[in-house]
Amino acid sequence: MTNIIETFKLTKSFNGLTAVDKLDISVESGEIFALLGPNGAGKTTTISMLCTILKPTSGTAKINGFDIVKEPMQVRKSIGIVFQDPSIDDRLTARENLYMHANLYGVPASEQKNRIDSILKLVELEDRADDLMRTYSGGMRRRLELARGLIHYPKVLFLDEPTLGLDPQTRDHVWKYIRGLKEAHDITVVLTTHYMDEADKLSDRIAIMDYGKIIALGTSDKLKETLEGDVIIIKANNTDGVISVLTEKIGLSGAHVINGTVEVTVKNGKSMLPRIVMATKNDIFIESISLREPNLEDVFLHYTGRTIRADSSREPHGIAAIQRRKIR
Amino acid sequence: MSELRGFYTLWLREVKRYLRDRVRIVSSFFQPLLWLVIFGVGIGASLRGAVPIPGLTYQQLIFPGIIGQTLLFTSMFMGISVIWDKEFGFMKEILVAPISRVSIFLGKMIGDSTDALIQGIIVIFLGLALGINIDPMTFLASLPIMLLITFGLVSIGLTIASFMGSLESFGAIQSFINLPLFFLSGALFQIQSLPGWMQDISKANPLTYGVDALRNVILGAAWQPFQVQPLFMDIAIVGAFDVGMIIIGTWAFSRMK
Ligand SMILES: Nc1ncnc2c1ncn2[C@@H]1O[C@H](COP(=O)(O)OP(=O)(O)OP(=O)(O)O)[C@@H](O)[C@H]1O
Numbered sequence: 001m002t003n004i005i006e007t008f009k010l011t012k013s014f015n016g017l018t019a020v021d022k023l024d025i026s027v028e029s030g031e032i033f034a035l036l037g038p039n040g041a042g043k044t045t046t047i048s049m050l051c052t053i054l055k056p057t058s059g060t061a062k063i064n065g066f067d068i069v070k071e072p073m074q075v076r077k078s079i080g081i082v083f084q085d086p087s088i089d090d091r092l093t094a095r096e097n098l099y100m101h102a103n104l105y106g107v108p109a110s111e112q113k114n115r116i117d118s119i120l121k122l123v124e125l126e127d128r129a130d131d132l133m134r135t136y137s138g139g140m141r142r143r144l145e146l147a148r149g150l151i152h153y154p155k156v157l158f159l160d161e162p163t164l165g166l167d168p169q170t171r172d173h174v175w176k177y178i179r180g181l182k183e184a185h186d187i188t189v190v191l192t193t194h195y196m197d198e199a200d201k202l203s204d205r206i207a208i209m210d211y212g213k214i215i216a217l218g219t220s221d222k223l224k225e226t227l228e229g230d231v232i233i234i235k236a237n238n239t240d241g242v243i244s245v246l247t248e249k250i251g252l253s254g255a256h257v258i259n260g261t262v263e264v265t266v267k268n269g270k271s272m273l274p275r276i277v278m279a280t281k282n283d284i285f286i287e288s289i290s291l292r293e294p295n296l297e298d299v300f301l302h303y304t305g306r307t308i309r310a311d312s313s314r315e316p317h318g319i320a321a322i323q324r325r326k327i328r
Numbered sequence: 329m330s331e332l333r334g335f336y337t338l339w340l341r342e343v344k345r346y347l348r349d350r351v352r353i354v355s356s357f358f359q360p361l362l363w364l365v366i367f368g369v370g371i372g373a374s375l376r377g378a379v380p381i382p383g384l385t386y387q388q389l390i391f392p393g394i395i396g397q398t399l400l401f402t403s404m405f406m407g408i409s410v411i412w413d414k415e416f417g418f419m420k421e422i423l424v425a426p427i428s429r430v431s432i433f434l435g436k437m438i439g440d441s442t443d444a445l446i447q448g449i450i451v452i453f454l455g456l457a458l459g460i461n462i463d464p465m466t467f468l469a470s471l472p473i474m475l476l477i478t479f480g481l482v483s484i485g486l487t488i489a490s491f492m493g494s495l496e497s498f499g500a501i502q503s504f505i506n507l508p509l510f511f512l513s514g515a516l517f518q519i520q521s522l523p524g525w526m527q528d529i530s531k532a533n534p535l536t537y538g539v540d541a542l543r544n545v546i547l548g549a550a551w552q553p554f555q556v557q558p559l560f561m562d563i564a565i566v567g568a569f570d571v572g573m574i575i576i577g578t579w580a581f582s583r584m585k
Pocket residue numbers: 014017019037038039040041042043044045046084194314
């Protein structure tokens with residue numbers, strides 16, 4: 001496999017704040033690569049540099065063999081991008097938006113109609129193609145943006161939070177399209193997200209990002225394996241009591257409370273369950289206790305000591321936000 | 329080639345969006361109508377026949393000025409499309425495309441100029457409806473001049489907008505620029521009768537030459553003795569102003585993020 005993207009100590013600072021810190025990653029040709037991280041981790045900043053919208057403070061990257069600083073035009077021709085915030089002309093129809101994009105990217109006039117028709121079919125918007133964008137729902141807009149990013153057959157497609165603000169059903173739909181598009185067009189996809197499940201189900205490899213740095217990188221399974229164990233979930237009347245029992249009587253570290261339940265990662269879950277029940281039986285009432293495989297949230301917690309908290313995700317500001325809200 | 333296609337696409341977008349905006353087109357009749365009818369007739373009547381230019385009514389005198397005013401206001405206002413595009417995120421789609429900022433600027437600028445030209449044409453038809461005499465040749469000759477006037481003005485609007493973050497600040501700056509340019513262009517009077525210092529300011533105003541060019545074309549022989557400059561000089565001055573503003577505008581767009 002060849003690397004279609006390689007970054008070399010890619011760095012961006014905004015007046016003293018280092019948003020992206022000496023990033024060294026490589027993305028293989030044909031894979032779906034996720035940048036997973038909490039708000040402000042530097043995901044959008046990374047994408048913006050790779051797309052030549054932002055100039056790196058230092059370091060550089062190569063995409064499809066072209067340097068993002070020295071050959072921005074070549075890079076632009078090699079990529080497609082779906083921005084975090086909406087970026088469609090809503091006074092034009094879907095088809096007009098696609099034609100405009102095709103012309104901006106120099107798609108030969110003779111091929112435009114075919115490509116646009118088939119891509120509209122792929123994202124199931126052919127019936128609405130001649131309606132103004134302002135009459136579209138949020139999920140439809142997102143699908144059109146995905147389609148638009150592909151009209152010029154890019155080598156790499158960047159998706160910045162492709163499903164932010166969409167309902168679960170629409171998200172499933174969009175994932176399906178992303179996979180379908182990737183297979184149909186044989187492209188590399190780089191996406192950012194702070195949804196665990198999005199990274200987990202959609203991507204081949206995941207880079208977990210925090211404070212501008214990659215803190216862990218690998219397939220979802222590999223990342224979970226690094227935790228070497230199971231997660232035990234305890235629901236009880238006294239969570240603090242449970243934690244002190246786990247730490248003092250059993251000697252487990254890293255127990256914490258999430259949404260009112262205690263979670264702790266252990267090496268051998270099945271044999272640990274009875275020990276926990278025994279140790280707590282005198283002074284704590286345990287409502288339920290269960291065991292699960294670790295997920296990416298646990299991995300993030302393991303490396304940072306914090307949770308990503310997808311629920312407090314930052315919403316788009318300004319008119320973009322109004323648009324998004326209208327959609328739902 | 330692909331630059332040309334990018335340019336054409338952006339031009340087409342501006343024109344399409346404008347032609348779909350019925351409210352804007354219909355409301356564009358209104359202001360010039362007020363100026364020509366109420367102001368033109370009103371001031372004309374109060375002059376009681378003491379017309380400043382022999383052979384011309386006051387309404388006829390200000391008619392080319394009101395065309396100039398319409399071009400000024402609409403051209404400057406076009407900058408709003410930049411702010412709009414920034415707010416709605418569409419600007420990013422354009423800026424990340426593999427075409428040069430020169431093409432982006434020119435596409436948007438000439439597209440907006442085309443829209444402003446349409447507004448100017450509407451005012452000419454308004455004049456015809458009010459009984460001002462314009463023959464087909466005069467009409468045709470006025471088209472390139474109107475377009476020339478809009479280039480520089482649209483460029484100013486786009487340049488300012490590229491620096492502005494919000495609609496409000498853009499609106500505030502506009503009123504600072506529009507009215508002085510309009511009043512000092514001689515659109516409502518001939519500048520020779522002004523006091524010296526004011527004449528000097530007017531002569532530094534590019535719109536003065538735009539209005540003068542329109543008067544040279546539309547009013548013809550009656551205006552000749554009062555012209556600020558001969559037609560070819562007007563065109564040269566406005567053209568030079570356009571070139572300067574286009575360079576500045578392209579620079580402004582190339583630093584936009
Ligand atoms: N133009 C800018 N000027 C100043 N600071 C910025 C700018 N853009 C981003 N930052 C800062 O850089 C950091 C990283 O921001 P970035 O948008 O890349 O985060 P993100 O990972 O995309 O977050 P989110 O999940 O909220 O989209 C943040 O602290 C942010 O405040």
